Amino acid sequence: MSYSSFELLDHSRPVLVFGRNGQVGRALQVCLKDLKVPAVFLGRADCDLTSESSIVKVLNRYQPQVIINAAAYTAVDKAENLGERDHAFAINARAPAVMASYIANVAHGILVHYSTDYVFADTKKDAYFETDPVGPVENLNIYGQSKLAGERAIEEVFNLAHNSGHTSYADKFARYFILRTSWVYGDGGNFIRTILRLAAERDQLKVVADQVGAPTSAQWLAEIGVQMAGSRVESGIYHAVPDGEASWHGLAVFAIETAASCGEGIEVRSENILPIPASDYPVPAKRPYNSRLSSAKLKKALSEMAFTGQYPHWQKQVEAYVKEYVSNSLKS
Numbered sequence: 001m002s003y004s005s006f007e008l009l010d011h012s013r014p015v016l017v018f019g020r021n022g023q024v025g026r027a028l029q030v031c032l033k034d035l036k037v038p039a040v041f042l043g044r045a046d047c048d049l050t051s052e053s054s055i056v057k058v059l060n061r062y063q064p065q066v067i068i069n070a071a072a073y074t075a076v077d078k079a080e081n082l083g084e085r086d087h088a089f090a091i092n093a094r095a096p097a098v099m100a101s102y103i104a105n106v107a108h109g110i111l112v113h114y115s116t117d118y119v120f121a122d123t124k125k126d127a128y129f130e131t132d133p134v135g136p137v138e139n140l141n142i143y144g145q146s147k148l149a150g151e152r153a154i155e156e157v158f159n160l161a162h163n164s165g166h167t168s169y170a171d172k173f174a175r176y177f178i179l180r181t182s183w184v185y186g187d188g189g190n191f192i193r194t195i196l197r198l199a200a201e202r203d204q205l206k207v208v209a210d211q212v213g214a215p216t217s218a219q220w221l222a223e224i225g226v227q228m229a230g231s232r233v234e235s236g237i238y239h240a241v242p243d244g245e246a247s248w249h250g251l252a253v254f255a256i257e258t259a260a261s262c263g264e265g266i267e268v269r270s271e272n273i274l275p276i277p278a279s280d281y282p283v284p285a286k287r288p289y290n291s292r293l294s295s296a297k298l299k300k301a302l303s304e305m306a307f308t309g310q311y312p313h314w315q316k317q318v319e320a321y322v323k324e325y326v327s328n329s330l331k332s
């Protein structure tokens, strides 16, 4: 992938990235720097996404043609607390709507936004497609509801702009890509890091085995977001997860065995990583049992972009991540 091949983009305008200190935001910094893409990375101190005027101010200042929104209210359990709902909706629904309203009126504008498997609530046993109905809303946790509201707000803004004829760039329509993903790990707090820490401290672990999804690398998500931004593919929702599936228990066993094989000090033996049902691990926010997402639509889009990279399997990516993590922690 090279930036010069992004022929629809005005290379003099910086890509604006929200969420610079998050897992995907950090990965975007690496990815865009590697590609030598002019970009501005904003954290909470630069732009508080609960403040519409703060967002409008940075949009007017940088006048981006491409926005990648990797910021989100991601404290899934905390969101269930009284008083947190509005906060989650401000960041996950209203802020993306403001970004969409700006980009929808930019010639060849692009908004890349990340969303979640938590917009689904166990209405299927196998992988969800982008065309499957979401919700029902009353069965989603507050975080899932707020992320769904963000998806809908973006779609609504773009539909209105395209149908109203108000946009002055009808022949150069702006596009949006909502990348729904699951179980993200990267540079930041995540399940894999927690489980490796616990595996070094304890001789027995109990891990949920009846919730299934795909662990997804933040670095890969960043690359996919950038690839979509430079593409000619159609606006819409795309499921972005690697191949394969795992339960949290399966992921824990795989990550711990990989770390042990690299010489990391691990206390727990595989047979002492015990599978438990989610009902034995009560948390404030209800999570879906089925977090499987089909990436068939994304794969088709990537093939149309002549994307040469091999589509990844989660095990390969987790193995690389754990090996790098272990090698860094052994060094420090």
Ligand SMILES: NC(=O)c1ccc[n+]([C@@H]2O[C@H](COP(=O)([O-])OP(=O)(O)OC[C@H]3O[C@@H](n4cnc5c(N)ncnc54)[C@H](OP(=O)(O)O)[C@@H]3O)[C@@H](O)[C@H]2O)c1
Pocket (backbone or CB within 6 Å): 019, 020, 021, 022, 023, 024, 025, 043, 044, 045, 047, 048, 049, 050, 069, 070, 071, 072, 073, 074, 091, 113, 114, 115, 116, 117, 147, 181, 182, 183, 184, 185, 188, 218
């Ligand atoms: N993590 C997962 O397992 C997962 C699963 C499915 C989908 N996703 C989606 O993937 C995307 C990236 O997730 P991630 O794991 O990279 O998230 P993350 O590590 O939690 O990062 C989120 C970022 O958003 C920023 N943020 C929160 N509130 C803000 C505010 N009011 N103003 C400005 N910035 C604010 C945070 O800033 P601070 O650093 O200052 O707190 C943080 O850097 C999100 O859209 C998320 O919903 C994540």
